[in-house]
Every structure is written in C-alpha cells, then in structure tokens.
Amino acid sequence: MVPRIHNSHMITFILRRLATGVAMLVTISITAFVLLNLGATDTARRLVGQTASAEIVARKAAELGLDRPLGERFFEWITAALTGDLGRSWQSGQSVVDAIATRLPVTLSLTIGAVIVSAALAIALGALAAGRRGWTDRVVQVLSVIGGAIPGFLIALILVLVFAISLRWFPATGYVRPEDSLGGWLATIALPVIALSIGAIGSVAQQVRGSMIDALRHDYVRTLRARGLPHHRVVYRHVLRNAAGPALSTLGLQFIVMFGGAVIVEQVFSLPGIGQSAVAATVVGDVPFVMGIVIVTAILVVIVNLAVDLLQGWLNPKVRLS
Amino acid sequence: MKHSNTAWRMSALGAVAALALTGCATQGNASDENPTLRLGVVTPLASFAPWEASWANQSPYLQAVYDTLLHADTDGSIMPALATEWSYDDSRTVVTFTLRDDVTFSDGTEFTAEVAAENILRFRDGTSENAAFLTGVQSAVATDTHTLVVTLVEPDPAFLIYMTQNAGLQGSPAMWDDPAAQTEPIGSGPYLLDEEATVAGSTWVFERRDDYWDAESYPYDEIEMTLYGDGTALMNAVKGGQVDATPLQSGTQLAEAEAAGYRAEISEFDWTGFVLADRDGAVNPALGDVRVRQAINHALDRDGLAEALAAGWGTPTTQIFRQTSAAYDPSLDDRYPYDVEKARELLAEAGYPDGFTLAMPKSDFVPEAEYAIYAEQLGAIGITVEWEMTGDDLFGRMLGGSWAAFPMQLQADATAWQGIQFSMLPHSTWNPFKTEDATVVELAQTIRMGEEGAEEQAAAAQELNAYIVEQAWYAPAFRIQSAYVTNDSTRIARQADNAVPYLWNIKPAN
Numbered sequence: 001m002v003p004r005i006h007n008s009h010m011i012t013f014i015l016r017r018l019a020t021g022v023a024m025l026v027t028i029s030i031t032a033f034v035l036l037n038l039g040a041t042d043t044a045r046r047l048v049g050q051t052a053s054a055e056i057v058a059r060k061a062a063e064l065g066l067d068r069p070l071g072e073r074f075f076e077w078i079t080a081a082l083t084g085d086l087g088r089s090w091q092s093g094q095s096v097v098d099a100i101a102t103r104l105p106v107t108l109s110l111t112i113g114a115v116i117v118s119a120a121l122a123i124a125l126g127a128l129a130a131g132r133r134g135w136t137d138r139v140v141q142v143l144s145v146i147g148g149a150i151p152g153f154l155i156a157l158i159l160v161l162v163f164a165i166s167l168r169w170f171p172a173t174g175y176v177r178p179e180d181s182l183g184g185w186l187a188t189i190a191l192p193v194i195a196l197s198i199g200a201i202g203s204v205a206q207q208v209r210g211s212m213i214d215a216l217r218h219d220y221v222r223t224l225r226a227r228g229l230p231h232h233r234v235v236y237r238h239v240l241r242n243a244a245g246p247a248l249s250t251l252g253l254q255f256i257v258m259f260g261g262a263v264i265v266e267q268v269f270s271l272p273g274i275g276q277s278a279v280a281a282t283v284v285g286d287v288p289f290v291m292g293i294v295i296v297t298a299i300l301v302v303i304v305n306l307a308v309d310l311l312q313g314w315l316n317p318k319v320r321l322s
Numbered sequence: 323m324k325h326s327n328t329a330w331r332m333s334a335l336g337a338v339a340a341l342a343l344t345g346c347a348t349q350g351n352a353s354d355e356n357p358t359l360r361l362g363v364v365t366p367l368a369s370f371a372p373w374e375a376s377w378a379n380q381s382p383y384l385q386a387v388y389d390t391l392l393h394a395d396t397d398g399s400i401m402p403a404l405a406t407e408w409s410y411d412d413s414r415t416v417v418t419f420t421l422r423d424d425v426t427f428s429d430g431t432e433f434t435a436e437v438a439a440e441n442i443l444r445f446r447d448g449t450s451e452n453a454a455f456l457t458g459v460q461s462a463v464a465t466d467t468h469t470l471v472v473t474l475v476e477p478d479p480a481f482l483i484y485m486t487q488n489a490g491l492q493g494s495p496a497m498w499d500d501p502a503a504q505t506e507p508i509g510s511g512p513y514l515l516d517e518e519a520t521v522a523g524s525t526w527v528f529e530r531r532d533d534y535w536d537a538e539s540y541p542y543d544e545i546e547m548t549l550y551g552d553g554t555a556l557m558n559a560v561k562g563g564q565v566d567a568t569p570l571q572s573g574t575q576l577a578e579a580e581a582a583g584y585r586a587e588i589s590e591f592d593w594t595g596f597v598l599a600d601r602d603g604a605v606n607p608a609l610g611d612v613r614v615r616q617a618i619n620h621a622l623d624r625d626g627l628a629e630a631l632a633a634g635w636g637t638p639t640t641q642i643f644r645q646t647s648a649a650y651d652p653s654l655d656d657r658y659p660y661d662v663e664k665a666r667e668l669l670a671e672a673g674y675p676d677g678f679t680l681a682m683p684k685s686d687f688v689p690e691a692e693y694a695i696y697a698e699q700l701g702a703i704g705i706t707v708e709w710e711m712t713g714d715d716l717f718g719r720m721l722g723g724s725w726a727a728f729p730m731q732l733q734a735d736a737t738a739w740q741g742i743q744f745s746m747l748p749h750s751t752w753n754p755f756k757t758e759d760a761t762v763v764e765l766a767q768t769i770r771m772g773e774e775g776a777e778e779q780a781a782a783a784q785e786l787n788a789y790i791v792e793q794a795w796y797a798p799a800f801r802i803q804s805a806y807v808t809n810d811s812t813r814i815a816r817q818a819d820n821a822v823p824y825l826w827n828i829k830p831a832n
Binding site: 060272 | 366367368369370371376449450451452453454501502503504505521522523524525548549550551552554555556558559561562564715716717718721722733744751752
C-alpha cells in the first residue's frame with residue numbers, strides 16, 4: 001500500500017530542485033567564461049594559424065571582440081544566451097545552437113544506449129550474484145572488477161580491431177543518422193555503446209548485488225517465502241525493487257560519467273558528437289562553442305539528477321515523504 | 323509462457339542484429355559509374371568565406387565549391403582557370419587577366435572582373451592565415467566586364483601562385499556581408515555543399531553542380547569528406563576500408579595502411595629543427611656569433627633525430643628550402659656533419675669553451691621526449707638548455723622575439739621567393755628579431771624581379787640558400803616525409819606545391 005502524498009509537495013520539491021539547477025547554471029557560466037578567457041591569451045593566433053602575421057592576428061582579435069573588457073563580453077554573451085542565442089562558433093562559424101542540435105543526438109544515442117545496456121546487464125548480473133551466491137557470485141564479482149579496470153579507450157580499440165577490421169561486422173568509424181537508416185544507425189553506435197557500457201556494468205552490478213544481499217536479509221523476505229512465493233518472484237518483484245534505489249543513483253552518476261567519457265569513444269570511432277567537437281573547440285579556445293557545450297551539459301546534469309530523484313520517489317515512497 | 327518470452331526476446335535480438343548488419347552492408351563505396359569519393363581530411367575547415375580561407379590540407383573543401391583565378395599543374399606551373407590569359411607589364415608590377423565569360427556562381431550571379439577585383443581586395447584585407455600574401459597588392463580594378471588589372475607595390479614572383487590558392491578563390495557578392503558566409507559557400511566551383519547531410523567539423527558532403535563549366539575534370543557525382551583529427555580513428559577508417567584517399571598524419575602509419583591494401587605517395591613539405599633567430603645576439607649574445615650557430619648545427623645527430631622523432635620518416639638536411647625550389651642544392655644537405663669535437667672547437671673559437679646557457683620555449687604540443695633529445699645533443703657540446711614552459715601564448719612570444727632560438731616544425735615553401743618572404747626579409751613574420759642582412763636583401767631583390775626558373779633568379783636563389791646555410795640562420799634536423807594513400811579504386815596525381823592532391827587530380831582508377 002503506497003501512501004498518497006499531496007501534489008503540492010511534489011511540485012515544491014521539483015521547483016526547489018530547478019531553482020538549485022538555475023543557480024548552478026549561473027555559477028558554472030561565470031566560472032567557465034572567466035576561465036576560458038583568462039586561460040586563453042592567444043586565441044586569435046590559434047584561430048588564424050601559426051604562419052599569420054601580427055597584423056592579421058590583431059585584425060582577428062578585434063573582429064572577435066577580444067580587445068574589449070571581459071565583463072562587457074560576458075554581459076553581451078549572457079544577454080544573448082537568455083534569448084536562446086549562443087552565438088556563432090569562432091572556429092567553424094556555425095551557429096552554436098545548430099551545431100549542438102546536430103551533435104547532441106549522436107552523444108545522447110551513445111550515452112542513453114550505454115545506460116540501457118548497462119542497466120539491463122548490471123541488474124541481471126547483480127541479481128544473479130545476490131540470488132545464487134557461491135561461484136556465480138564470485139564470477140560476477142571478478143568480471144565486474146575486470147570490466148571496471150580496463151580503460152574505455154582500450155575496450156573501444158579491441159572492439160574495432162575484432163568486430164570492424166577483422167570480421168567487418170560493423171563499420172570502424174562514422175555515424176549514420178537514424179532517419180537515414182535505422183540499421184545503419186544501430187551498426188554505427190553498437191560498438192561505441194558496448195565500449196562505454198563495460199565500465200558501468202561492473203560498478204552498477206556490484207551496487208545491485210550489495211543492495212540485494214542486504215534486502216534479502218530483511219524480515220519481509222522471510223515472510224514472503226513463508227507464504228510460499230516462488231524464489232524468482234521474491235527476488236525480482238520485491239527484493240529488487242527495494243534494492244534498486246542505490247543502483248539507480250549509481251546509474252544516474254554513470255550517465256554523467258559516460259557523457260564525459262564519450263569524448264574518447266567519439267574520437268576512436270570518429271563520431272560527430274559533442275565530445276569530439278568539445279576537444280577541438282577547447283584546444284583553439286572557441287569560447288562561444290565551449291560555453292554552449294558547458295550550458296547544455298549542465299542542463300543535462302540537472303535533468304538527470306531530477307529524474308533520478310523522482311524515480312527514487314516512485315520506487316520508495318519513504319524518500320518522497322522525506 | 324516462459325518459452326514464448328524467450329523466443330520473443332531471441333527474435334527481437336535477431337531483428338536488431340539483422341538491422342545492424344543491413345546497416346553494415348550499406349557502408350562502403352557504390353560501384354556505379356560515377357561513385358562517391360570518400361576523402362579523408364586531417365585538418366578542420368577554418369572557413370568557407372574566401373577572405374578567411376586557409377589552404378594546404380584545407381584545399382579540398384574549398385576547391386569543391388570555388389574556382390580560383392588560376393590553376394597550378396602538378397609540377398606547380400601556372401594553368402588557366404577562371405582567367406584564360408594573363409600578362410605582366412615591363413615593371414612586373416601590373417598584371418592583366420582576361421577572364422572567362424561563361425561562369426556563374428551557384429546563386430546565379432555572373433562572374434565578372436569587378437567581382438574578381440573585390441574578392442582579391444577582400445582577401446588582402448581579411449583574416450586569412452595567408453592574407454599577408456597580398457599585402458603587396460596596391461589595387462585591383464575591372465577595366466571591362468572580363469578584364470582585371472592588378473597593380474602590385476613591388477614585383478612578386480609568387481603572385482600568380484597565390485592566385486592558384488586561397489588568395490585566388492572567387493565567391494559570390496552575396497557572401498560579402500552575409501554572417502553565414504563562413505559555413506554557407508556560394509562559389510562557381512564544381513560542387514555544391516549539401517548542408518543537410520553535412521555535419522560541420524566532422525563530415526562535409528558535396529553534390530555535383532550540373533551546369534559547371536569544366537564538368538569533365540570532376541568525375542565524381544558526390545564527394546564525402548570526413549575529418550579524422552585522431553590518428554587512431556584515421557587508421558581504423560583506413561583498415562576498415564572506409565576512405566578512398568587520405569593523407570596520413572605521420573609516416574609511422576604507412577606500414578599499416580599498406581598492409582590494408584593502400585598505395586602511398588611520399589612527399590616532403592615540412593622541415594623540423596631549430597630556428598636560430600637571434601642572429602644579432604640581442605637576447606643571447608652567443609647566438610650573435612656565426613660560429614656558435616654553426617656549432618649548434620654540428621651538434622645535431624640528424625640521422626638519430628629522424629629515427630627518434632619520426633621513426634625514420636625523415637631526410638636529414640641542413641637547408642630549409644624544398645626540393646622543388648630553385649634554391650635547393652642537394653650538396654647542402656650535409657654541410658654540417660654530426661661532429662661534437664668540431665662543434666666544441668667552434669664554441670671555443672667564439673669564446674665559449676665552457677659552453678653557455680640557452681633558454682628555449684617548451685609546450686605541451688610537443689612530446690617531452692623531443693625536448694630531452696634536443697637538450698642531450700646540445701648538452702654534449704656544452705650548451706645547457708633551459709626549457710621555459712609556455713601555454714597558448716607560445717607563437718605570439720616566439721614571433722615577438724622572446725627566445726634567441728627555438729625548436730620548430732615549419733613549412734618548406736614550393737618556391738624560393740615564398741620561403742624568403744616567409745622568414746628571411748626584415749619584415750617577414752618568421753624573422754622574429756627582424757634581422758636585416760644586406761646580402762640576403764640584395765639577392766632577394768634579384769629573385770623577386772623574375773620567374774622562379776629564370777637563369778638569373780635561379781642562380782641568385784642558390785647563392786642565397788648557400789649563404790643562409792653558411793650563416794647558420796637555422797639548424798634544420800630533417801625534412802619530414804608525409805604520405806598520401808589511396809585504395810585500389812582511386813588514383814591521384816600528387817601536387818608538387820601542396821600537401822594534398824588537387825581535387826581534379828583525384829579520379830576513379832578505371
């Protein structure tokens with residue numbers, strides 16, 4: 001019997017979280033803008049190239065407004081950003097909003113795909129280990145440690161070597177949009193998703209296993225068993241739901257880690273995602289583009305954290321009430 | 323029930339796998355008459371706006387959508403393009419071009435001499451890396467619809483070469499004040515950018531333009547250019563057969579590419595070593611003595627450096643001019659053999675028997691091992707290197723004269739005049755201390771008054787090269803070998819004066 005709570009509590013909770021998110025966004029924007037501009041002392045030269053004369057470098061700096069005070073430039077940027085205009089990339093000239101809109105689906109394809117794969121496999125493995133214990137448990141634990149210990153880029157390289165270059169089952173590099181070919185899209189994201197997932201599977205599986213072992217010791221489990229409920233029903237319907245909270249938090253964290261980890265995977269597979277372009281933009285000091293990525297990433301973090309909190313509440317009413 | 327669930331799951335898995343494999347099957351080159359060319363590129367596009375455009379590794383993007391006033395043949399000789407004829411006056415400062423009368427931009431605007439004149443001036447006043455190429459352009463005017471007259475302040479033997487490159491790109495007037503010009507090209511070139519299929523910064527797709535005036539020079543209906551900024555991704559694409567033609571990022575990748583069935587063309591465009599910039603001893607008095615600069619040259623074990631820094635993909639040299647240049651002299655490649663004793667003697671003669679301390683910049687762009695090797699070789703003759711860590715202000719400080727010498731990888735220009743203009747004249751960007759040497763200036767003046775291949779100019783170029791090597795303005799270690807690879811279905815003709823082949827020289831093998 002799930003106790004009912006007032007909708008107003010839920011709305012207050014969401015609003016409070018959103019307000020925290022907005023405060024975080026403002027703080028991150030100011031910090032990132034200042035760091036990017038203070039750290040980059042020769043942006044104009046990096047944009048025009050090493051062979052450019054001092055006069056051309058100065059011309060570029062003036063064109064970008066780099067000769068104006070930092071505060072004035074930030075005010076201009078934030079005013080435009082509040083209207084949804086994140087400016088144009090200094091490097092490519094593309095609208096930052098358009099560039100992110102093109103690239104974000106690629107990175108989200110990888111990250112969401114990896115979260116789904118990690119969650120499915122980690123829950124299955126964690127539940128199996130907790131439910132059976134013995135050698136099954138030991139095998140799962142060893143595999144989890146190995147999965148977590150191997151760096152993602154190494155896994156990516158091995159996957160490319162075996163499945164793309166030797167067996168030619170998948171393309172080695174590149175990305176196909178789902179609207180162009182669903183099969184092509186699955187083929188291009190399959191290996192990157194696996195590469196991103198492996199590290200997360202281990203840590204989430206360990207979390208699921210630990211929480212389930214704790215939950216299995218509770219009195220209600222003995223009661224359910226005494227009532228004659230089948231083992232798999234006790235484990236998967238009751239214990240797993242009660243043990244899912246910590247795993248969900250870990251998975252939420254993993255989503256953010258994988259979003260960042262996509263940088264390496266996107267480079268290895270030459271995928272046109274956020275990560276690949278973020279590296280290039282940071283190297284040349286493309287302030288508008290990097291700021292755009294920072295803002296989008298921060299918004300995603302806020303959304304994911306909020307979603308995890310709401311799911312926790314759905315799984316465990318006690319969390320909602322508290 | 324349990325079995326039916328399992329069966330459903332297996333079916334779903336099978337469907338996903340089938341979809342995935344269908345996707346795989348759609349990868350790769352089409353085998354129709356005018357296939358898609360899948361071109362690898364290793365440098366992102368700076369801009370599609372002609373007045374901001376770069377060249378070299380970026381030339382394929384620009385040649386797809388733009389024409390240039392002139393073309394360069396594979397050996398660098400000037401060929402007609404939008405200009406069918408051209409001539410200099412006796413002072414070699416006024417060039418008259420006769421332009422084609424059948425060319426339109428992709429927005430329907432006619433290409434005229436007035437448009438060409440404005441494009442040249444915009445490049446001169448723009449923010450392209452190479453805008454300085456045209457600083458000598460005094461005026462560009464249309465004397466009639468198809469006659470363009472460009473007046474130079476002084477003779478510039480490279481001017482026509484520049485018109486084959488980014489400085490000669492012709493964009494539609496509609497681009498000039500368009501904020502989207504950087505990403506939305508309007509040219510008169512053989513292809514149109516497919517903006518829908520393009521992901522700027524990653525993949526650019528170009529579709530054939532049906533009404534192009536020289537369509538037969540471009541056999542492909544579609545060109546797909548993919549940027550491989552990461553060496554691993556590039557080699558994965560090569561080994562996975564996903565590119566038809568691509569430059570490699572280093573010679574060390576060549577063995578893998580050849581094992582994957584690609585053919586390679588090797589060229590040398592850059593040199594690596596030291597710029598001994600402080601020839602008057604302003605920052606470090608020791609560098610003001612030619613014997614010290616010669617000693618540094620003798621201290622370099624060039625074979626060892628080529629092996630250690632480029633896995634053997636380098637040709638030891640002591641000159642900075644490219645082999646295609648009239649200045650190049652093969653005998654100068656070993657003017658300074660590796661000789662520690664000789665180097666020590668020269669230092670002693672110059673008054674530095676115990677060596678001296680030399681501050682040089684160090685950055686994250688270069689592997690730490692490289693600095694260690696250089697420091698070790700200079701240390702062997704008594705020069706203590708003090709590496710000063712720098713950030714992204716490296717080039718600004720370097721060109722502003724902060725260090726007497728610095729290790730660098732630089733381009734070796736196709737012609738003698740380009741190399742001289744780039745780094746040897748008092749106003750040259752890469753002459754940080756603005757060294758003014760009467761011999762260099764006089765020989766440069768002779769070189770600028772004629773064609774690169776003319777007898778008098780070639781002799782002056784050779785003399786200038788020998789003088790620069792003798793004066794040890796640089797301590798080059800080796801010319802870097804770069805490879806361009808193609809698969810069985812593609813053939814190329816390599817461009818003597820460009821890092822990658824020109825687009826019209828990439829064709830299907832059959």
